Amino acid sequence: MTRRPRNLQTVEAHIFEMQxxxxxxxxxxxxxxxxxxLAAKIVxxxxxxxxxxxxxxxxxxxTNVQGEDVQKLDEFANHVxxxxxxxxxxxSIMGSEEMEHPFFADTREGSGRYVxxxxxxxxxxxxxxxxxxxxxxxxxxxxxxLDHLQDEDLLQPGSALVAAGYVIYGSSTMMVYTAxxxxxxxxxxxxxxxxxLSHENITTPFSGxxxxxxxxxxxxxxxxVREVVRRxxxxxxxxxxxxARYIGSLVADFHxxxxxxxxxxxxxxDGKPDGKLRLMCxxxxxxxxxxxxxxxxxxxxxxxxxxxxxxxxMRVPLYIGSRGDVLWIEKMxxxxxxxx
Ligand code: AHM
Ligand code: MG
Numbered sequence: 098m099t100r101r102p103r104n105l106q107t108v109e110a111h112i113f114e115m116q117x118x119x120x121x122x123x124x125x126x127x128x129x130x131x132x133x134x135l136a137a138k139i140v141x142x143x144x145x146x147x148x149x150x151x152x153x154x155x156x157x158x159x160t161n162v163q164g165e166d167v168q169k170l171d172e173f174a175n176h177v178x179x180x181x182x183x184x185x186x187x188x189s190i191m192g193s194e195e196m197e198h199p200f201f202a203d204t205r206e207g208s209g210r211y212v213x214x215x216x217x218x219x220x221x222x223x224x225x226x227x228x229x230x231x232x233x234x235x236x237x238x239x240x241x242x243l244d245h246l247q248d249e250d251l252l253q254p255g256s257a258l259v260a261a262g263y264v265i266y267g268s269s270t271m272m273v274y275t276a277x278x279x280x281x282x283x284x285x286x287x288x289x290x291x292x293x294l295s296h297e298n299i300t301t302p303f304s305g306x307x308x309x310x311x312x313x314x315x316x317x318x319x320x321x322v323r324e325v326v327r328r329x330x331x332x333x334x335x336x337x338x339x340x341a342r343y344i345g346s347l348v349a350d351f352h353x354x355x356x357x358x359x360x361x362x363x364x365x366x367d368g369k370p371d372g373k374l375r376l377m378c379x380x381x382x383x384x385x386x387x388x389x390x391x392x393x394x395x396x397x398x399x400x401x402x403x404x405x406x407x408x409x410x411m412r413v414p415l416y417i418g419s420r421g422d423v424l425w426i427e428k429m430x431x432x433x434x435x436x437x
Contacts, residue, residue, distance in 0.1 A: 108283040108292040110135045111238045112353060115276055125187040126212055126236075128274075130260060133213075133234055134272055134283075136181035140174045140218070140232060141270040141285060147224050170224055173197055174217035174232065178257035184279055188213050190251050191238050193376040199251050199409060206315075212237040212250055214409070215377040220346030229267035231348025234335045235382035236244055236260040251409065252328035255381030262386060273299070273352070275389040280355075296356075301392040305358025305420035308339045308348040311388065325429050326362070333425070345376065351383055355390060359419035360426070364397070372414040376406050380415050393420040397430045 106114075108130050112335070116127045176196040182188050183200070186207020190198045192214040215234040237253045239246070241307060243351055256259075264273030270285035282296030308329040315323060332338040339359070344350050347375050350361050363372045374380050384401035385392030394401040394417035404413060416426045 098418065101409070106294040108274075108294070110378040111281060111283070112276075112296055118278060118370045123208070124209055127258070128185060129154055129182065129187050129211055129213070129236065130276070130277060132181045132185065132276065133178075133262075133274075136178045137270070137272055137294075138285070139177045139181070141264070143173055144224070144230065144266040144270075145179075146168060147151065148227065151192075152370070159229050165177075169221075170216040178215055178232070178234075182213055187211055189243060189246060191215075192251060192373060192377060193217060194219070194410075197410075201246070203343060209243045210239055210277075212239055212253070214251075214373070214377045214382075219348050219379065220344075223344070223346050228293075228344060229265055229346050229349040230267060231346065231352075232252075232399040233348060233379050233382050234262055234263040235377065235385065237239070246336065252377075252406045254401075254405045255376075255384050258385045260385075261382035262351070263383065263403065265348050265352050267349060267352075271295070271352070273355075273386065275386055277389070278341060279405060280386055280390040299355065299390050301355050301390045302358030303391070304421055305354060305360060305419040306339055307342050307357060307359030308362065308422075309343045309359060310362040310364070313344060314342075314364075314366050317368060318364055321430055321432075322364040327424055328429070329422075347379060347383070351387075354418045358418055358419050360416060360422040363415045369412070371412040374412060375417045376401070376404055376411045376413045377409055380413050380417070383417060388416050390416055391420060393423040394418075395423050395427050397427065399427075 104262055112127050112130045118124045119160040177195050181260055183202040186204045188191050188202050188211050189204050189209030191210045194216040213236050218230055219233055220230045237257055241247050242252050260276040264272045271282055273282040282299055283292035284295040285292050330338045354361055363374050365372050380401050387394050396413045397416060416423050
């Protein structure tokens with residue numbers, strides 16, 4: 098039997114097609130997602146050259162051989178996202194893990210209808226050793242009038258996200274996004290510089306075979322978290338234990354678990370009672386992706402998507418991935434100590 102070749106579809110064409118599901122759409126949202134894919138292409142190009150810039154071209158005291166400033170890649174990525182998203186006028190507020198305060202964009206040319214929060218280069222400490230890093234983004238609708246923007250325009254819960262996704266700069270670069278109609282993945286063809294649809298309608302298994310956590314933090318976990326991880330490892334309810342995979346790059350760990358089934362955990366520790374990961378830049382956007390694929394994300398007591406941020410950089414414990422596994426963790430964490 099001959100298989101019909103799949104139609105090639107770029108991420109831009111896919112986003113445009115999705116727009117047709119909303120006949121009244123102005124095109125601003127489509128433009129915004131396209132700008133995100135443009136920024137991702139630029140960052141991808143630069144991430145691929147990371148070793149060259151530092152090790153081969155040789156940087157001395159912050160300048161390279163051409164006498165240009167060598168910018169840290171996370172600062173570079175931040176700049177690229179600000180530039181790509183901030184010039185068309187469809188975004189009014191941008192928040193970034195790299196910036197203490199939100200950035201209010203010039204909206205004279207557009208509607209300023211959207212608020213975007215991103216982590217431009219998550220896991221950037223991995224770049225030096227050629228390990229995958231990623232970008233995470235979340236898109237909300239502005240709530241107040243443009244000339245009366247308030248905290249609540251930025252500090253919205255994940256349940257109000259209109260789109261979210263990530264880019265993984267790995268053995269290939271992939272962009273994965275959801276705008277509420279499934280989760281779709283696109284792989285970059287470096288020859289033509291396009292993201293092509295490679296993973297349509299991603300769904301994640303209800304329970305997985307992988308757990309991902311930094312067990313080096315175990316001495317600082319609560320006894321309850323320690324017990325949860327022990328059971329994941331040795332088996333629970335009569336079943337076998339899971340296998341461990343931890344890259345230390347949230348996007349890469351999340352992406353693998355999304356496709357294969359599994360859970361990622363960043364529990365609170367003695368020194369970090371709210372964990373490490375940021376609600377708006379990391380946890381909420383990935384929670385939207387996880388849920389749109391059939392998974393779930395929790396802070397240990399309830400859905401990440403329901404948490405209203407207190408500030409842009411608020412941190413939360415994170416348990417995310419296969420729905421059945423995350424629900425099991427929630428149940429375990431809710432038990433009284435003497436039931437463990
Ligand atoms: P970053 O945003 O400063 O890069 O930190 C987030 C990263 C995640 O990508 C990763 O999962 C986690 O920090 C690793 O932390 P740890 O070294 O404590 O395991
Ligand atoms: Mg980060």
